[in-house]
Amino acid sequence: MAYVIGLTGGIGSGKSAVADLFSGQGAAIVDTDAIAHALTRAGGAAIEPLRRIFGDACIAPDGSMDRKKVRGLVFADPSAKLKLEHLLHPMIRDESQRGIAAAAGAPYIVHVVPLLIESPDYRSRVQRVLVIDCAEDVQIERVKQRSGLSEEEVRRIIATQVPRARRLEAADDVIDNSGPLEVLPAKVSALHQRYTELATQARTHA
Numbered sequence: 099m100a101y102v103i104g105l106t107g108g109i110g111s112g113k114s115a116v117a118d119l120f121s122g123q124g125a126a127i128v129d130t131d132a133i134a135h136a137l138t139r140a141g142g143a144a145i146e147p148l149r150r151i152f153g154d155a156c157i158a159p160d161g162s163m164d165r166k167k168v169r170g171l172v173f174a175d176p177s178a179k180l181k182l183e184h185l186l187h188p189m190i191r192d193e194s195q196r197g198i199a200a201a202a203g204a205p206y207i208v209h210v211v212p213l214l215i216e217s218p219d220y221r222s223r224v225q226r227v228l229v230i231d232c233a234e235d236v237q238i239e240r241v242k243q244r245s246g247l248s249e250e251e252v253r254r255i256i257a258t259q260v261p262r263a264r265r266l267e268a269a270d271d272v273i274d275n276s277g278p279l280e281v282l283p284a285k286v287s288a289l290h291q292r293y294t295e296l297a298t299q300a301r302t303h304a
């Protein structure tokens with residue numbers, strides 16, 4: 099059985115940056131955000147069902163989901179949010195399960211799941227929880243720079259996510275990403291050693 103590390107953290111905490119470094123070390127990455135993007139880009143499996151539920155207005159001229167429009171819809175209307183989740187969540191769950199099965203030959207798998215702590219289903223898939231942590235102000239600054247969202251919009255997203263303290267409580271391992279990017283590779287490399295050992299042990303005892 100594959101050894102699966104669940105990687106989580108708030109928006110802008112550095113999940114993608116850390117996952118890229120694990121990938122560089124040889125881990126397989128199954129990223130639910132990347133899967134959600136693939137499903138909702140032009141030609142993605144979610145596009146036609148989205149069109150049926152929300153109408154043509156939710157599809158951008160290039161054929162992908164109009165993220166800004168859909169974000170506006172779900173903020174304004176909780177029932178639209180539920181509809182969107184009922185469509186996308188099962189697709190993401192299935193697709194990531196396929197990704198895990200396909201990566202069974204890798205030394206171990208890093209499963210990137212922003213909602214890991216909130217989702218018993220995803221928690222049950224992972225042997226260990228790795229939390230990427232940084233102060234809220236740092237998170238906000240990084241997301242503003244990356245996405246052009248306003249401070250208020252970022253705060254609103256953070257308010258919908260599990261509180262930092264609860265996430266840390268659930269962690270087996272924590273990467274503190276409040277420092278510069280340059281210090282991340284050494285932290286990932288140390289965890290990579292550990293995960294390789296744990297995965298080997300798990301295989302020997304299986």
Ligand code: ADP
Pocket residue numbers: 107108109110111112113114115116240241244275276277278279280
């Ligand atoms: P997440 O995947 O958790 O939303 P990202 O890995 O995309 O977060 O990081 C958010 C933004 O902050 C990105 O633009 C990324 O390049 C940047 N970033 C991540 N870690 C650091 C860091 N330690 N120092 C400076 N910028 C960072």
